[in-house]
Amino acid sequence: RVFPGDPQGTVTERIAHFLGKRIIGDSDFLIDLHSSGSSTAIPPMIGYYSHDSDVGIASKAAAEIFGMPVLWGHPGISPGRTITEATYRGIPWLYTESLGGGSLHLEHARMYIRGVRNVMKHLGVLLGEIEVCETTHHLFGDGDLGKGARTDAGGYLLARVELLAKVKRGDVLGEVIGLGGELLDEIRAPKDGVVISMRSTPSVSAGDVVFSLTEEA
The missing domain is CATH 2.40.50.100 (RNA polymerase II/Efflux pump adaptor protein, barrel-sandwich hybrid domain)
Incomplete structure (x- = not known):
């Protein structure tokens, strides 16, 4: 977690700086797709910025439209993340997590595909009907x-x-x-x-x- 990076720093810091300035910085909306890693399990979820700012309002609306079993709102973001960079630049964002464990869960991959398409339809990038997904849990916390x-x-x-x-x-x-x-x-x-x-x-x-x-x- 090295955002915003450093154009004169290590290779990792230079990549983070480029992504923040040229990719995230030029975006209208950020969706960062994760799984929970090889040794940790997290339920299929969508994380969003829980804040009364324009960024927070847009983030929550998109999270509800993305559609995942678990919605997790974060009132604050730990430093160094892609979503930290997006928040700093005033760009709404979402991120996902799923079971991980070093395996590909096709059901969760399909959730991601459907969710990204839903948000693209919501933003007017794609045409078509939004596919509804039931949310079973709505959670709140810092995400650390x-x-x-x-x-x-x-x-x-x-x-x-x-x-x-x-x-x-x-x-x-x-x-x-x-x-x-x-x-x-x-x-x-x-x-x-x-x-x-x-x-x-x-x-x-x-x-x-x-x-x-x-x-x-």
């Missing part, structure tokens, strides 16, 4: 998964909750066990909330974020 619940031990993670489960502060989210089956750590919810991400691979190391929570909108 690095602030999630961590384990203090390395071992094998046994999750005791599922994605989008509602939990209370102190609820057991998972356990880390050793090779002999002994309990090494018990991960508890640091607050009330909804499970928005969790570790998808069972092998964990001390200090790893294994669960992240957010709030209902």
Whole structure:
């Protein structure tokens, strides 16, 4: 996460600077398509800027039209992201996440295709009817998964909750066990909330974020 980059910096910083100035900066709308990575699971979702500015209003409207099972509104954005750059430049944006895990989920890919087409129709780029998708969860939070619940031990993670489960502060989210089956750590919810991400691979190391929570909108 190096935006806005630096035209005189490292290769990565130069690429970020070019993308921010020449691609994002020349855009009317940004859609950044993600999956949640090889070791983390996130439910199929669309993230948007939850703010009363013109950028926020346009972002939320497009999120509803994109159509995903989960909408996640962010009142603020952590530094260095493409969407941070878009916000700075006054450009509405969306981003997606899905289960990831190093696999291609065709159903989720089809959701992305349908959603991008819906937004393009909404913006007048394409003609045609918008395809409606039911939203089952509307969530709210800063979107920083690095602030999630961590384990203090390395071992094998046994999750005791599922994605989008509602939990209370102190609820057991998972356990880390050793090779002999002994309990090494018990991960508890640091607050009330909804499970928005969790570790998808069972092998964990001390200090790893294994669960992240957010709030209902």
